[in-house]
Amino acid sequence: MKKIPERLSDMDEVKELRIKELSKMFSPHFGSLSNYQVFIMNLVILLGKHKPVDDRDRTIRNLLADCYDMLDLIASSLKEGKYNVASTLTRRLYEDISLANAFMLNPVLHDRWHSGEEIKNQEVREELDKSELGADIESTRYLYGLLSDLSHPSRVAIMDRFLGEGAEFSLGGYPTPSVYHVAETLVQCLSLVFWLCAATALFYKPLIYKHNPELVKLYKFTAEHAQKINSQLHKELDRLLSEGNITFIEKKYPPRKKGSPKRKP
Template sequence: MSYSADKAHAIFSQLPEFEATRLREIVGMAEPYIEITDRYARLVSRLVSFLGHLPPKDDQDRVIRDLLADVFDFLYEGRALILGGKLSVAFPLARRAYESLSLLHLCTVEPKWATKWQAGKQIGNAEVRKALGVHPMGEPEAEMQELYKFFSEAAHPNRSLVPHRFLGEGNEYVLGLIGKPELYFVVDYCSKHLELWHWLAATVSYFYRESIGPADGAYFQEYNECFEQAKPVKKWLVESLPQLRAEAIEIDREGRST
């Protein structure tokens, strides 16, 4: 096809259509993931609504509330990008959610860190991971490092993660979602995104257990049901990865041979 400005403008106008197509394709396969992340989001929102009627007790409480809202917003907005196949765009949001969430966890188990952060101290994620790794109510440092590496590598222009788009080498247009994202990466991202939702719900529910429990007797029943519903979804996502990875490798091999 020869170039013309009119044709260029016409294909640009189709970008929303490309996005809608990818969204339909992925959403149709990801219903269990959508349901459980909706449920976790609704649970956390329920807690936030309760806290809106309860003044904070101290600076630690204020910090937890602010970080809770920060994590929620980034996780909530990130899912639409994941389901739309815009993984490269979603990574910076997920990294921010992860870093705020790990700091949130540390501030819930060690009030001194909340005091430092409230006073304006910059607390790097390496420091957070180290502190949580040695705390009895923390998280294994190796697991946190793995998540940090996943989100951090893709938050920067990494050659292994920035797609080869072959513009002018067989592809005449490569913007937006005209190309189909690899399902392996979408599913892997869904798995980690769900993990962050569970971590958030578990952390804030435990921190506010003595406040929300007496006021909302069904809250922890809902929390437990979320947890049980999430387990098979997480298992399904993780167990899908080897087959999807093999398919992606085969598709790549076929593409290189043509």
């Protein structure tokens, strides 16, 4: 049993133990996220040598960088067991990616956004549904609903810490995190970054093939590894859910995501 902290440094020690524990448990999955970060880093290096051709290109570069920032924070939050923080960031990651993909498909939609107009999520989903290079609207609606459910302070999103009911301290890494929720958020995040890099690699395909074709090999390796790892973890969610004895209260959506946003066949 962890002793009650007397100073902040005591909490830091517990945090480091939690990071080591979860990093080891989900090592292949965090490794897959790191692979994607390496791909994004190399793509950004390539883009840094070429000026944007227009405002839309500039915006997509900015959204790509914003997604990278989200990935850093999602990974570090999950390693600490803070899936509540990671879920909120994952919703933002979804919004960035869906917006970027919609802009790739429809320059007019981008121009409206760039002028300061607010673009509703429903319109973005409808735009993605129109194209073979977008995503199925039922899939994106479901995922957005699930992420929203966990990113707001609803009953299901606020974990029970049992302070004064068996737990004498309930901050930081002291509470035992839900392995199910950590795994579920990892599945969502890997699915989203797969979507991001697939769409971005296609959008910048001419530039990549002309100036750094080795990026194609890096992308294929990263994507194939992620699909394998994520599929394995996705299959374990039912077991983790039952072992965690989790009761979903006030939950509008089933406790499992259906899968990644479905690209058009």
